[in-house]
Amino acid sequence: MEKENKTKKSATNKVSNEPMTLLQAVERIVDLSRDSKLSDSFMKKCSKEIQLVADAYGITPQQAILFCITLECGPYNVGFYELPRFLNMSNVRSLSFGPDINEMIKKRLLRYRDNDKDSFGVPEHILNALRENRAVIMPSIVVEDCDTLFELMGTWFDVLEQNNISPKDLAIDLLKLLKDNNKISFAEQVLAMKLKDEELLVLLFFCNQLVNEDDNKILSHEMDDLFEGRRMRKKALSEMAHGTHKLMQMGLIEHVCEDGTANTSMFTLSIMARTKLLAELDLQQAEVKLSNVLKPDQIKAKSMFYPQAMEQQINELNGFLDDEQFVEIQRRLDESGFRTGFACLFYGAPGTGKTETVYQLARTTGRSIMLVDVPQIKSKWVGDSEKNIKALFDRYRELVKRCELAPILLFNEADAIFGVRKNGAENAVDKMENTIQNIILQEMESLHGIMIATTNLVSNLDGAFERRFLYKVKFEKPDATVRSRIWQEMIPDLSDKSADILANTYDLSGGQIENIARKNTINRILHGDNGDNLATLMEYCKAETLNPAANRPRMGF
Secondary structure, three states: OOOHHHHHHHHHHHHHHHOOOOHHHHHHHHHHHHOOOOOHHHHHHHHHHHHHHHHHHOOOHHHHHHHHHHHOOOOOOOEOHHHHHHHHHOOHHHHHHHHHHHHHOOOOOOOOOOOOOOOOOOHHHHHHHHHHOOOOOOOOOOOOOHHHHHHHHHHHHHHHOOOOHHHHHHHHHHHHHHHHOOOOHHHHHHHHOOOOOHHHHHHHHHHHHHHHOOOOOOEEEHHHHOOOHHHHHHHHHHHHOOOOOOOHOOEEEEEEEEOEEEEEEEEEEOOHHHHHHHOOOOOOOOOOOOOOEEEEOOOOOOOOOOOOOHHHHHHHHHHOOHHHHHHHHHHHHOOOOOOEEEEEEEEEEEOOHHHHHHHHHHHOOOEEEEEOOOHHHOOOOOHHHHHHHHHHHHHHHHHHHOOOOOOOOEEHHHHHHHEOOOOOOOOHHHHHHHHHHHHHHHHOOOOOEEEEEEEEEEEHHHHHHHHHHOOOEEEEOHHHHHHHHHHHHHHHOOHHHHHHHHHHHOOOOOHHHHHHHHHHHHHHHHHOOOOHHHEEEEEEEEHOOOOOOHOOOOOOO
């Protein structure tokens, strides 16, 4: 029996000598502090536990006690009055707790739950660490990519919307998130701006709305939660309405334009901000896609047939765009004080090979094509169009810098934006058209690459554009000899006689002949007809054009 008692005593001593955990210390402080009025006897009994919590979080002993009581009374939403009630003290005494609570707020150990700062609570990450018996104040969160970064930002903005965090606290948390992930281009660029808390929160809010909510038109009232108090909100929104806010001066945020007028209560992330800050993300649905880049190895080789005079011009252009020739010509032009950019206009009837010629020039000279989406440039939102065209040329300049060979900037079917400017334009649409054209004219003056425009309606071309095109190549319908070659290229089984009959009977363009060749291929697949079925091909020729006069065979055939 005596031996057994000694064993029990030894075990008791062993347990008592084990180090106290953080959770055990918090629990003992909570148990002994209830109704204690923070008496000397309580402080003496819990001195060891209080010091353990204080050291763990780098706070004072009294702050450690208040932190433990907050955990017990909340932990998410605790009013100031609950602390003295727990301690059995007067409410007046609670006024002295204010500085300690503020210090723990600054350390991110506690967080205010609303803008009025009447209540506070323990952040979730603090609680999660405590469950694992760890003391963590502000954890580092490192993510793999920009998409994940925005997923996290989205959850924090949801917390703000629910009034569970103050704007200032959110700005601090998001700033740390960016610093922890400064290898991500978005975070690196935003940090380099050195924005104030309010400016940072507004910019991140706009980016979050675009990326996570697909919303790039923000009304004034949607930003109410971003500011600490009514006075700061009123000041910031006034600056944004007048365009003097720092983010607007930096070109990151701008007014939404409707019917030619800036809406001073609606704002949008600028194209520059979208293309530079959010370049890592796939925002094709959210942002206007102004152009596609086609690499030379993506272009399929195709035989082209031209009248003799035009073929000489195309061959000359092909030699001009050869890399060594092009660089040397640019050097000599620069030495002579001339513009170094190369602008060329291809004009003529539809189907004569204008666009395909650009493609083949790019393929044979090894150049990419930046194909402009003209309808997207002419945005339905008047005011966006001007920004779109500037952004387009900015992107082309970046491509010229990055590419070994200057790419070709192709405005295909450019009639819509290269037309005659309107004198005395009064309505918003006419003003927009004139502005777009003026911007393009200015960009052509400073062009350092290669620009080719195609048009079917050269009569609509403004004279100022005509002067800026160094080469102007007219594409005409092929003559009978060339048409015969095209027929046999498109339908190899076609005999010389049938090709000549079709070429001399029907005045078709190369594009029209290609359409007929495609129909013929489909017919052969479906019915197994011979490719040299002249009667069928002639029926296709008659159906190809909507002009009845063109359907009539020429005299003599």
